[in-house]
Amino acid sequence: MKEEMDRLSLLSLQLDKETSKTAIQAIETYNHLKEFLSDPPYLKRKNTHITIIGGGIVGLMSALFLLKCGYAITILEKKSFGGAASGRNGGGVLSLGRELSEIPFARLAAEIWSSLQQEKIETKYASSGHVMVARNDVEQEKLLAAHDLYNTAGLKVKVFSPVDLKSTVPDLTAEIKMGLFSETDGQSYPFTTVTSLLKYLKEHGATVINHCEVLDFKISNKTIDYVITDKGNFQADAFLLCCGPWTTEISKMLNEPVVVKPRRSQILVSEIVNKRRIHPFVTGNSLYLRQTHAGNILFGGGALGKQMGTMFRIQTMH
Numbered sequence: 001m002k003e004e005m006d007r008l009s010l011l012s013l014q015l016d017k018e019t020s021k022t023a024i025q026a027i028e029t030y031n032h033l034k035e036f037l038s039d040p041p042y043l044k045r046k047n048t049h050i051t052i053i054g055g056g057i058v059g060l061m062s063a064l065f066l067l068k069c070g071y072a073i074t075i076l077e078k079k080s081f082g083g084a085a086s087g088r089n090g091g092g093v094l095s096l097g098r099e100l101s102e103i104p105f106a107r108l109a110a111e112i113w114s115s116l117q118q119e120k121i122e123t124k125y126a127s128s129g130h131v132m133v134a135r136n137d138v139e140q141e142k143l144l145a146a147h148d149l150y151n152t153a154g155l156k157v158k159v160f161s162p163v164d165l166k167s168t169v170p171d172l173t174a175e176i177k178m179g180l181f182s183e184t185d186g187q188s189y190p191f192t193t194v195t196s197l198l199k200y201l202k203e204h205g206a207t208v209i210n211h212c213e214v215l216d217f218k219i220s221n222k223t224i225d226y227v228i229t230d231k232g233n234f235q236a237d238a239f240l241l242c243c244g245p246w247t248t249e250i251s252k253m254l255n256e257p258v259v260v261k262p263r264r265s266q267i268l269v270s271e272i273v274n275k276r277r278i279h280p281f282v283t284g285n286s287l288y289l290r291q292t293h294a295g296n297i298l299f300g301g302g303a304l305g306k307q308m309g310t311m312f313r314i315q316t317m318h
Contacts, residue, residue, distance in 0.1 A: 004136040009286040010097045023152035030104035046070045051236035056086030059242035060197040073206040082194030096182035123193040124293045130185030133284035134177045143180040157182045270297040
């Protein structure tokens, strides 16, 4: 008998460690964060300059909110804005699949994404929902346990039967056991988002500099005096690292080790399919699947928790 494998690689929820107590704490954290974001008075500062290192989604979004709080902003990007991990992904804005401690932040992130259009920031965001599918009994048991924890944590998810799945995503195989659906999850388009954020930031006074590589920092008395780049030195009252997988390299310059390991995944993009075949974001079988606003179908994957990288794979094969 073939062993049933767990290929829910996008379900990072550790079911053997999470409890109803941590789920309830997630709701409390969400409420505190919601209250803070509604009026963060001690964040509203003028004549204070922040330099952000890294021009991906995290760096640009951080700049957006700090700019609204009255800070002067400079963003330094080593290559092109959004040209690294932020522009090479499936565009999912997802809560389903995350650990419970991340749920409050993911829920608020979805709310923020849905509100950006009011700022005339175009992201192609759609609250399409996200369905995670189980192919066998092992995966079904995990999703049913996740269902209870997520609902207790404030993330409203529901179980989809094979009939529900067929009506939602007609092209799924009939062999799928069940699905877990989060209607508040969504998807965006990375490059449109980056372009629109840059336009907004420039129009509102932020300084954005691309192809600007950080070489080192000038530090005295455990304080950064300025950052040294191949385009000169930049001073600021505070520096914010938003370097994603490359944070480790930058933090070494500060003698503050932050271990972030890059992970390689894959993405396949089809030609434009005029008919809408897939509305929600779909995950399962170590893959994700979505259809963009333009009609392209994206497939991606890469198992979590495994070492990735070209040299590692070559060494493994030998």
